[in-house]
Amino acid sequence: MGSSSGQSNGSYDLSFKILLIGDSGVGKSSLLVSFISASAEDLAPTIGVDFKIKLLTVGGKRLKLTIWDTAGQEKFRTLTSSYYRGAQGIILVYDVTRRETFTNLSDVWAKELELYSTNQECVKMLVGNKVDRDSERAVSREEGNTLAKELGCMFLECSSKTRENVEQCFKELALKLNFS
Ligand SMILES: Nc1nc2c(ncn2[C@@H]2O[C@H](COP(=O)(O)OP(=O)(O)OP(=O)(O)O)[C@@H](O)[C@H]2O)c(=O)[nH]1
Ligand SMILES: [Mg+2]
Numbered sequence: 002m003g004s005s006s007g008q009s010n011g012s013y014d015l016s017f018k019i020l021l022i023g024d025s026g027v028g029k030s031s032l033l034v035s036f037i038s039a040s041a042e043d044l045a046p047t048i049g050v051d052f053k054i055k056l057l058t059v060g061g062k063r064l065k066l067t068i069w070d071t072a073g074q075e076k077f078r079t080l081t082s083s084y085y086r087g088a089q090g091i092i093l094v095y096d097v098t099r100r101e102t103f104t105n106l107s108d109v110w111a112k113e114l115e116l117y118s119t120n121q122e123c124v125k126m127l128v129g130n131k132v133d134r135d136s137e138r139a140v141s142r143e144e145g146n147t148l149a150k151e152l153g154c155m156f157l158e159c160s161s162k163t164r165e166n167v168e169q170c171f172k173e174l175a176l177k178l179n180f181s
Pocket of ligand 2: 073
């Protein structure tokens with residue numbers, strides 16, 4: 002039997018590498034934990050990189066997602082940039098309550114991507130996190146939408162705290178990867 006879609010638990014049809022990037026504190030690790038374990042604890046800043054694996058059935062196919070969570074702090078930049086290689090999906094995260102995390106996506110992160118991503122056809126998703134803090138919002142949904150168009154990304158706003166749109170972030174990306 003040549004197919005990997007057997008009965009055993011760990012089997013899958015396709016495997017994808019996904020990368021989470023964005024400023025420190027925007028909630029990249031929280032998004033990942035919220036997606037994987039449905040919990041929302043307070044996390045410490047990521048040291049370097051971390052990864053988690055999630056099996057997901059999308060469009061009738063079993064996908065294995067290896068999701069790499071990078072540190073946003075500048076001191077880790079050289080280390081984290083080496084993990085861009087070969088990523089098929091990229092999630093660019095900002096905090097809707099901190100405007101500089103949004104402007105840094107164009108000023109810093111999109112440039113990092115251009116420099117270090119080896120995959121020209123990677124699927125990108127722009128995510129505005131922490132929408133549960135709507136009263137402190139500093140970036141409108143329209144601005145997010147506009148930047149997403151500029152960068153050629155899909156776009157969602159979410160909250161890793163309430164889990165609003167968290168699964169959608171990863172599922173919509175996976176769906177697009179599945180058909181690209
Ligand atoms: N209110 C609210 N707080 C959040 C949300 N997501 C993350 N946080 C908080 O924001 C802080 C930073 O979250 P992290 O997930 O560690 O951020 P990070 O992007 O991984 O940061 P680095 O690892 O340093 O790059 C934590 O105190 C989280 O609890 C959210 O959706 N809503
Ligand atoms: Mg982190």
